[in-house]
Amino acid sequence: MRDANCIFCRIANGAIPSATIYEDETFRVILDMGPANPGHALILPKEHFADVTALDEMVAAKALPLGAKIGAAMKEALGCDGFNLVQNNGEAAGQTVFHFHMHVIPRYAADPAMVSWTPGSYAEGEMDAVAEKLRAALQ
Numbered sequence: 001m002r003d004a005n006c007i008f009c010r011i012a013n014g015a016i017p018s019a020t021i022y023e024d025e026t027f028r029v030i031l032d033m034g035p036a037n038p039g040h041a042l043i044l045p046k047e048h049f050a051d052v053t054a055l056d057e058m059v060a061a062k063a064l065p066l067g068a069k070i071g072a073a074m075k076e077a078l079g080c081d082g083f084n085l086v087q088n089n090g091e092a093a094g095q096t097v098f099h100f101h102m103h104v105i106p107r108y109a110a111d112p113a114m115v116s117w118t119p120g121s122y123a124e125g126e127m128d129a130v131a132e133k134l135r136a137a138l139q
């Protein structure tokens with residue numbers, strides 16, 4: 001499904017011009033217009049999937065190897081020291097465009113942390129209770 005009202009559907013299918021760095025039958029990879037670092041890329045499936053929970057399994061299987069390929073190209077072409085693959089699902093998780101996309105962000109040794117959290121802790125028994133809830137949902 002391609003949604004005419006979805007900006008990433010329109011970009012991925014070429015209806016809106018973009019700084020495309022890679023394209024195949026399943027994906028278009030473009031530069032993010034608000035980059036964390038120059039070269040920050042977005043992997044966009046050409047079909048519309050709102051987020052990772054809606055993603056077709058064949059598309060999902062291709063997304064991670066493509067992230068690795070783009071990241072390796074960034075190391076070669078830009079000389080970055082590493083890269084982040086970041087993928088947000090839901091508003092609470094920072095998703096602002098509701099068409100699945102994976103960020104590929106070139107990273108340098110001197111960069112501040114961009115993907116981080118303050119490690120918390122569990123109360124007595126809480127970890128087991130949370131694990132049990134998740135195991136039940138996964139059955």
Ligand code: AMP
Pocket residue numbers: 007030031032033034035042087088094095096097098
């Ligand atoms: P997220 O917050 O994970 O949904 O990421 C959405 C990303 O899309 C942000 O980093 C935006 O800078 C980027 N973005 C939104 N619209 C465009 C656009 N038209 N072209 C390129 N990047 C875009």
Ligand code: ZN
Pocket residue numbers: 002003006007008009010047048049098099
């Ligand atoms: Zn879309």
